Amino acid sequence: MTSAPERRDANAVSAATRVGTHSRLDTAQSRSGAHDLRGTLPLRVELARQVRRRRTQAVAILVLVLPVLIALAFRIGGTGDDTGGGPALLQVATSGAGNFALFTEYVSVGFLLVVMVALFCGDSVASEASWSSLRYLLAIPVPRARLLRQKLIIALLLSFAAQLLLPLWAFLVGGAFFGWAPVESPLGGSFGWGEALSRLLIVLAYSCGQSLVVAGLAFLLGVLTDAPLGAVGGSVMLVIVSNILDSITALDPYRQFLPTHFQYSWVDALGPEVVWDDMMRGTGLALVYSAIFFATAWLAFDRKDITS
Amino acid sequence: MLGLIAALVAIAAVRRDPPIATTSQRIAGVAEPGGAAVSLDTTLYLPESTPAPAVLLAHGFGGSKGSVADEARSLARRGYVVLTYSARGFGASGGLIHLDAPDYEIADASRLVDWLAQQSSVELDGPGDPRVGVAGSSYGGALALLLAAYDTRIDVVAADITWNELADALFPQSEQGGATGSGVFKRLWAGYLFAAGGDDGDSGANSGCGRFAPEICDLYQRAAQTGAADAATLALLHASSPASVLSSITAPTLLSQGQRDSLFPLGQADANARGIAANGTPVQVRWRAGGHDGGGSPSLSAIDDWFQTVLVDGKRPATDQAFVFDRSGAGLSAATGRSVAQTIRVTGGYPGIAGAPDAPRHSLALTGAAQTINAPAGGAPAAVTSVPALGGLLDAAGLLGGQTAALTDPPGQVADFVSAPLSASVLVVGSAQIQLTVTSLTTTSATLFVGLHDVSPDGGDSLPAGLVSPVLLTGLQPGVPRDVTIELPGIVTQFASGDRLRVSVATTDLGYTLPSAPAQYTIQLQGNGELSVPTLSGETLRSGSPRVWLLAGLAAVALAVLVAWLAPIALARRGRRLGPRTVADDSPDGDADHGNEVPLIVQDLVKEYRSGYRAVDGVSFRVERGQVVGLLGPNGAGKTTVLRMVMGLIRPTSGRILVFGQVIVPGAPVLSRLGAFVEGAGFLPHLSGRDNLRLFWAATGLASPEADVETALEIAGLGASVDRKVKTYSQGMRQRLAIAQAMLGLPEVLVLDEPTNGLDPPQIAEMRSVLRRYAATGRTVIVSSHLLSEVEQTCSHVVVMHRGRIVSAGAVEDIAGAGSTQLAVADPAKAMAALTAAGITATEVPARRALEEVFLQLIGGDDDQRS
Structure with missing residues (x-):
C-alpha cells in the first residue's frame, strides 16, 4: 500500500503542519473493495474491545474477592451450629479446598453468576448501540450475522471464564484457608482427587449450560434494545420472576418448564454416583430456551433498522 | 417469555382442586361379645365424577378417621370414592379394641364393604360386590391384608408398615431358625402401643385396660410381666396376623415397609411378600424411607398407580413386579440443597431381604478376638438405639455429638468385630448374616443385641436406622460354646469407600426386656469370621x-x-x-460498463416507517467520480435517512441504492469501498483515540499499515490527546476523530453527515480543503448539510431535499443560476451594442445568484404546493 519513505515523509511534515499530511491523499491508494468479509471483526479484536472495559475488570475483581470474603466469614463465624438446617453443602463447606469451591459455586449460581452472564451477553451489542459504534462496525461492513456471532463467542467466552474462574479461585482460596483435604460428599463419604475433579467438571459444565438461558435472553434483549441496562436488567428480571414462580408448588407440573427450575440440578453430581436425570432435563430445557432466544436474536438483528 | 409467564399465571388462576364432597355417617359394626351394639364413625369422600371405584382407608393404632383425612382427600381428588372410619375402640366409634381380630375389626370392615355396595356413587363388580380397594398403614395395613383374605370382594390391597406375625414383631428372635415368638420382648414399643389404646375416654372408669378388650389387656399384662409369650398369647396374636391367612389373599397387593422401623422391620413385609406371592398373587414391594421410628409417608402416587391398574383399568398386574426402595439421603435436593431420598428401582422381581439366591453377596472378612462381655444386673445401664416416637430425636443427638457409639455401646457390654476399610463403596440392601460362637459363663440363657455399624475413616460411628437384631439363646450350658447364625437388621445403606463395617454384640438395649441377673458371655467369630452382605444395583427411578x-x-x-x-x-x-446485485443489464443510462463505475446511484428510494410517516419519498440521484456532492436540506428533510440507507443500516421500503453497480443490502461487500461518518461519532469511551482507530481498522480484517492510522490521526489533529480516553474528548475532538476514522484506508466514496458541526472556523476551512483534495484524486465525497454556505463553498454538485423529496439536483453553478430566464451570448459587448441599437436597455449582471436564495425559493414553492 504505502512505501516506507512516503510514510516517513508524511510524519515528518505533519509535525509542522497538518496540511502536509493531506498530500498523502493524492498518492495513497484506496482500500481494496474486494476484501473477504469473513475476516472482519476478528475474535482477538472483539476480545480487546471488551476486556479493557471497566465492567469486565469489575467482574474479575468481584470474582477474585468473593471467595476470600466467604472464607473470612467462615473463619470468623464458623459454619453455624444448627444441624440439619441450611443446605447440606454448608455443613461441609470448610472441610477443604474442593468443598469450599463447591459451596462458593452453590451460593453464586442463583444470582451472582446470573448477573455476570447477563452483563457479558446483554451488554455486548446494546453498549455498541449506545456508543453509536455499532453502525460503524456494520458499515465496515461486518455482516450482521457475523457481528452477532463474533460478539456472542466473546460474550460467552467471558461468561464461561468468569464461571470457571470463580470455583477454581475458590478452590485455591479454600485450600489456603481450610487445607487440601479430599472432597467430602455432603451425603457422606469422600472422593479421591480424580473423582472429585471429574465431579467438579460436571458441575461446571452443567452450570455453564444452564447459563445459556440467561445468555440467550440477555443477548436477544441486547439486540432489541439500545439500552445496555435494559438488556441486563431484563434478563436478570426473568430469572427472578422464574425463581418466584418456581417456588409456587401449586404450579406443578408446569413449574418444571420454567427456565430456572433445574438451575441447581448439578447437586445430583455430588452423591455417591452421578444421577443424570434432572441434569438431562435441565440441559434439554436450557438448549430449547437458548435456541429460541438466539435464533430470535439473529432474525431480529437481520431485519432491524439500525437507528442508534 | 412473557407468554410463558402469562400462561403460568393463567394456569394458576384457572386451576383449582376439584371439589370433594364429604358426608359423615355412622354404620353398624359387629356387636361386642356381651351383645352391646357398636356403631362406627365414618366419612365418605366423593370425587368429582361418580360412580367411581371405592377405597376403604383404615387408620393406624391410636388414630381415628381424622388421621387419614388428608390421604382420603388426596385419593378422592384422584377419582376414588374413599371411605374412612374410626376402628372400634378408637375415636368416636364404639366398641373395644380386639387387635384386628377376624371376628371384630375384620368383620366390621366387611360391613363397611356391604355399605359401599349400596352407594350409588360406587362402581359395582356385581350385586353387593363393589369395586373396592383397601389401604392402610400399620394397624390399618394389617386390617387391609386380613380383610383381603377374609372378604373376596376386595379387589386390591395396599398395606404400609405393617406386621406379618405380631408375635415375631413383639418377641423378635434373630437367630436363624429360631421359633416364632421365642425372642426378646419389645417392652418399650409394647407399652407405648398399649398406652395409645389405654385411654378410658369419658367413661370415668379406670380399669387399667382402657378401651382394650379384656383378653387383649390380659395378654399384654402377662407379657409385660414375664417378658415371654405363652401358647395362648401366641395363638391370639397369630389370629390377628396376616401370617395366618396369606395363602387366602388373591387381590394384588402393594406392600410398603419403612426402613426406619424398630417396631415392624423390613423382615415383616418380606414374610408377607413371600407368603402372598406363593399363591401366584401379584405383589409389589417397596422399602420406603421412614417408618414407625419417624419420617416418610406411604407414596400416594404408588398406591394410586397400583389401584389404577386394577380398579380403573381392570387389569391384573404382572407377578414379576419391580422392587423399589428409597435410599435416604442419597441425593441432594436441587430446590433446598438438603439431602433427600432417592428412589431406586430394581427390575426382575423382589429379591427378598436376604438377597436373591443368584444376587451378588458381598463377603467381608471381620477381625476381632474372642471377647467377654457383661450383662449388668437389672439391665442397666442399657444401650440406647431406638426409642418409640423418639427415633428422630436420637438421630439429632447423634449428629450433635458426632458419635452415636457413646449411646449404643455402654462400656464392657459390647463385643466388636471390624472389617478392613472398604476399597469400594458398598450398597447394602437387606439383611446381612454373621456366624458367631457364644459361650455363656454362668447362665443357661443369653440375651444379645447384634448391630451393624458404619465406621468412617475419621472414627465417626453410626448405626444405620438405629436397628439391632435381638437374640435370645436358651438351653445353654455354662462354659459350652454354641454356634449361631444371626440375621442382622434389614437396612438400605451405602457404606462409603474407606469406611469399615463393625458388628457389635451387646448385652443390653433399652427397648427390650433384659434379664435382671448379671451374666457374662464370651463372643467370638466362627471360622473365618465372614460377614455376608446382600447388595443390589438398580437404576434410579425415573419419572418420565x-x-x-x-x-x-x-x-x-x-x-x-x-x-x-x-x-x-x-x-x-x-x-x-x-433484483440483480449489479446493474450491468439495466443501468439507467443503458451503459453496462459505465454502471459499475458510478460511485452511487439512488433509484426511487422510499423509506416509510411503521407509523406511515415517509421519511424518504421517491428519491433518485446519481453521483459521479470526482464529485463533491452536497445533500442539502433543512433538518428532517430525510438526508440522514438516505445516508443510513446508503450504508446499509436501514432497509429501504422500496427502490434501491447502487454503489459501484452493487445493490446495497446490509453487509454488502461493496460497502468496504465506502467510508462513512453519519450522525455523530461512535467510539468506545474506555479506549484512547489511537486505540479506537487501531481496533476499528483491525476490525476490517485488512492488513494494518500503521501509516494509515497515523495519517488519519494527523488529519484529526488531536495532538497529544490521541492517547487519552475518548470519553474525555470534547464534541469537536470526537467529530474530527470520527471523520478521520471515515477516511481510514482512503475509501473511494466518503460519506459525511454534517461534518462541520462542532468545528471551529479554522477547522471548517481546513475540512473544506481536505474534502476538495480528496475528490481531486478521483474519489467521491458526499456531504450532507443544512448549511447552504457550507455546501456552496465545498461542493461541486448539490442535491436539495425537502420533506423526503428531491427538490432540485445538479451542479452548484446550475442550481444557483436557475430560476430566471437567462440568455447566454458569446460576446456580451457586441450583444449590448446590438441591443442598444435595437432600443433595448440592457445591463450586465453576474449570472450566479446565492444558493441560499434559490434554496429558500425552492423550499417555499414546495411548501405552497403541499399546503
Whole structure:
C-alpha cells in the first residue's frame, strides 16, 4: 500500500503542519473493495474491545474477592451450629479446598453468576448501540450475522471464564484457608482427587449450560434494545420472576418448564454416583430456551433498522 | 417469555382442586361379645365424577378417621370414592379394641364393604360386590391384608408398615431358625402401643385396660410381666396376623415397609411378600424411607398407580413386579440443597431381604478376638438405639455429638468385630448374616443385641436406622460354646469407600426386656469370621424419560442453527430474483460498463416507517467520480435517512441504492469501498483515540499499515490527546476523530453527515480543503448539510431535499443560476451594442445568484404546493 519513505515523509511534515499530511491523499491508494468479509471483526479484536472495559475488570475483581470474603466469614463465624438446617453443602463447606469451591459455586449460581452472564451477553451489542459504534462496525461492513456471532463467542467466552474462574479461585482460596483435604460428599463419604475433579467438571459444565438461558435472553434483549441496562436488567428480571414462580408448588407440573427450575440440578453430581436425570432435563430445557432466544436474536438483528 | 409467564399465571388462576364432597355417617359394626351394639364413625369422600371405584382407608393404632383425612382427600381428588372410619375402640366409634381380630375389626370392615355396595356413587363388580380397594398403614395395613383374605370382594390391597406375625414383631428372635415368638420382648414399643389404646375416654372408669378388650389387656399384662409369650398369647396374636391367612389373599397387593422401623422391620413385609406371592398373587414391594421410628409417608402416587391398574383399568398386574426402595439421603435436593431420598428401582422381581439366591453377596472378612462381655444386673445401664416416637430425636443427638457409639455401646457390654476399610463403596440392601460362637459363663440363657455399624475413616460411628437384631439363646450350658447364625437388621445403606463395617454384640438395649441377673458371655467369630452382605444395583427411578428433554433441546438447537444458516441464503436468493446485485443489464443510462463505475446511484428510494410517516419519498440521484456532492436540506428533510440507507443500516421500503453497480443490502461487500461518518461519532469511551482507530481498522480484517492510522490521526489533529480516553474528548475532538476514522484506508466514496458541526472556523476551512483534495484524486465525497454556505463553498454538485423529496439536483453553478430566464451570448459587448441599437436597455449582471436564495425559493414553492 504505502512505501516506507512516503510514510516517513508524511510524519515528518505533519509535525509542522497538518496540511502536509493531506498530500498523502493524492498518492495513497484506496482500500481494496474486494476484501473477504469473513475476516472482519476478528475474535482477538472483539476480545480487546471488551476486556479493557471497566465492567469486565469489575467482574474479575468481584470474582477474585468473593471467595476470600466467604472464607473470612467462615473463619470468623464458623459454619453455624444448627444441624440439619441450611443446605447440606454448608455443613461441609470448610472441610477443604474442593468443598469450599463447591459451596462458593452453590451460593453464586442463583444470582451472582446470573448477573455476570447477563452483563457479558446483554451488554455486548446494546453498549455498541449506545456508543453509536455499532453502525460503524456494520458499515465496515461486518455482516450482521457475523457481528452477532463474533460478539456472542466473546460474550460467552467471558461468561464461561468468569464461571470457571470463580470455583477454581475458590478452590485455591479454600485450600489456603481450610487445607487440601479430599472432597467430602455432603451425603457422606469422600472422593479421591480424580473423582472429585471429574465431579467438579460436571458441575461446571452443567452450570455453564444452564447459563445459556440467561445468555440467550440477555443477548436477544441486547439486540432489541439500545439500552445496555435494559438488556441486563431484563434478563436478570426473568430469572427472578422464574425463581418466584418456581417456588409456587401449586404450579406443578408446569413449574418444571420454567427456565430456572433445574438451575441447581448439578447437586445430583455430588452423591455417591452421578444421577443424570434432572441434569438431562435441565440441559434439554436450557438448549430449547437458548435456541429460541438466539435464533430470535439473529432474525431480529437481520431485519432491524439500525437507528442508534 | 412473557407468554410463558402469562400462561403460568393463567394456569394458576384457572386451576383449582376439584371439589370433594364429604358426608359423615355412622354404620353398624359387629356387636361386642356381651351383645352391646357398636356403631362406627365414618366419612365418605366423593370425587368429582361418580360412580367411581371405592377405597376403604383404615387408620393406624391410636388414630381415628381424622388421621387419614388428608390421604382420603388426596385419593378422592384422584377419582376414588374413599371411605374412612374410626376402628372400634378408637375415636368416636364404639366398641373395644380386639387387635384386628377376624371376628371384630375384620368383620366390621366387611360391613363397611356391604355399605359401599349400596352407594350409588360406587362402581359395582356385581350385586353387593363393589369395586373396592383397601389401604392402610400399620394397624390399618394389617386390617387391609386380613380383610383381603377374609372378604373376596376386595379387589386390591395396599398395606404400609405393617406386621406379618405380631408375635415375631413383639418377641423378635434373630437367630436363624429360631421359633416364632421365642425372642426378646419389645417392652418399650409394647407399652407405648398399649398406652395409645389405654385411654378410658369419658367413661370415668379406670380399669387399667382402657378401651382394650379384656383378653387383649390380659395378654399384654402377662407379657409385660414375664417378658415371654405363652401358647395362648401366641395363638391370639397369630389370629390377628396376616401370617395366618396369606395363602387366602388373591387381590394384588402393594406392600410398603419403612426402613426406619424398630417396631415392624423390613423382615415383616418380606414374610408377607413371600407368603402372598406363593399363591401366584401379584405383589409389589417397596422399602420406603421412614417408618414407625419417624419420617416418610406411604407414596400416594404408588398406591394410586397400583389401584389404577386394577380398579380403573381392570387389569391384573404382572407377578414379576419391580422392587423399589428409597435410599435416604442419597441425593441432594436441587430446590433446598438438603439431602433427600432417592428412589431406586430394581427390575426382575423382589429379591427378598436376604438377597436373591443368584444376587451378588458381598463377603467381608471381620477381625476381632474372642471377647467377654457383661450383662449388668437389672439391665442397666442399657444401650440406647431406638426409642418409640423418639427415633428422630436420637438421630439429632447423634449428629450433635458426632458419635452415636457413646449411646449404643455402654462400656464392657459390647463385643466388636471390624472389617478392613472398604476399597469400594458398598450398597447394602437387606439383611446381612454373621456366624458367631457364644459361650455363656454362668447362665443357661443369653440375651444379645447384634448391630451393624458404619465406621468412617475419621472414627465417626453410626448405626444405620438405629436397628439391632435381638437374640435370645436358651438351653445353654455354662462354659459350652454354641454356634449361631444371626440375621442382622434389614437396612438400605451405602457404606462409603474407606469406611469399615463393625458388628457389635451387646448385652443390653433399652427397648427390650433384659434379664435382671448379671451374666457374662464370651463372643467370638466362627471360622473365618465372614460377614455376608446382600447388595443390589438398580437404576434410579425415573419419572418420565429425561432423554426426551435432552433430545428436544438438541433438536431445538439444530433447528435454530438451520434457520440461522438458511435464512440468509434464502434471503440472498430472493434478493437475486427480485433484483440483480449489479446493474450491468439495466443501468439507467443503458451503459453496462459505465454502471459499475458510478460511485452511487439512488433509484426511487422510499423509506416509510411503521407509523406511515415517509421519511424518504421517491428519491433518485446519481453521483459521479470526482464529485463533491452536497445533500442539502433543512433538518428532517430525510438526508440522514438516505445516508443510513446508503450504508446499509436501514432497509429501504422500496427502490434501491447502487454503489459501484452493487445493490446495497446490509453487509454488502461493496460497502468496504465506502467510508462513512453519519450522525455523530461512535467510539468506545474506555479506549484512547489511537486505540479506537487501531481496533476499528483491525476490525476490517485488512492488513494494518500503521501509516494509515497515523495519517488519519494527523488529519484529526488531536495532538497529544490521541492517547487519552475518548470519553474525555470534547464534541469537536470526537467529530474530527470520527471523520478521520471515515477516511481510514482512503475509501473511494466518503460519506459525511454534517461534518462541520462542532468545528471551529479554522477547522471548517481546513475540512473544506481536505474534502476538495480528496475528490481531486478521483474519489467521491458526499456531504450532507443544512448549511447552504457550507455546501456552496465545498461542493461541486448539490442535491436539495425537502420533506423526503428531491427538490432540485445538479451542479452548484446550475442550481444557483436557475430560476430566471437567462440568455447566454458569446460576446456580451457586441450583444449590448446590438441591443442598444435595437432600443433595448440592457445591463450586465453576474449570472450566479446565492444558493441560499434559490434554496429558500425552492423550499417555499414546495411548501405552497403541499399546503
